Amino acid sequence: MKKRIMILISVMLVCVLSVGVAGYAATEDNKSTEETSEKPESLAAPVAGYELQGEWYCSHDGVPVCLELKEDGIYTLTIAGKESKGTWEYKEGNIVLDGNADAYMPVIKSERIMWIEAGEIFKREEVKAWEPAPVAEENVEI
Numbered sequence: 418m419k420k421r422i423m424i425l426i427s428v429m430l431v432c433v434l435s436v437g438v439a440g441y442a443a444t445e446d447n448k449s450t451e452e453t454s455e456k457p458e459s460l461a462a463p464v465a466g467y468e469l470q471g472e473w474y475c476s477h478d479g480v481p482v483c484l485e486l487k488e489d490g491i492y493t494l495t496i497a498g499k500e501s502k503g504t505w506e507y508k509e510g511n512i513v514l515d516g517n518a519d520a521y522m523p524v525i526k527s528e529r530i531m532w533i534e535a536g537e538i539f540k541r542e543e544v545k546a547w548e549p550a551p552v553a554e555e556n557v558e559i
Contacts (some may be wrong), residue, residue: 444555467488468527472484473539473541476544478536481543482495510524512530525538
């Protein structure tokens with residue numbers, strides 16, 4: 418009887434050790450794949466937020482601003498004719514540009530995007546540049 422118990426305990430010990438070694442090997446494999454895939458070259462097109470793709474407009478201190486969110490996860494921000502590009506994604510109801518979660522842009526009912534840093538709100542309607550009224554030169558009395 419003692420011999421059977423010793424054999425049973427030995428078999429159980431071997432099983433536990435083999436499971437532990439296999440788990441450790443799987444963990445090491447995951448670490449190596451995580452280390453190699455830390456920085457993807459470009460973000461995949463966001464599954465959530467597809468309705469936000471397209472052009473969004475606002476005016477910052479009279480200067481027209483256009484934010485274009487493309488299907489492939491790339492954005493173009495045009496301010497006064499100067500373009501800047503980067504990546505965008507939709508996370509937890511916010512637009513995140515270039516992976517900077519600290520400078521998120523909340524989405525309001527898929528109709529507005531708040532640009533908190535500039536204190537502006539993007540809309541779908543295009544905004545025209547502010548132009549001062551023409552100077553009156555006739556019939557001017559001092």
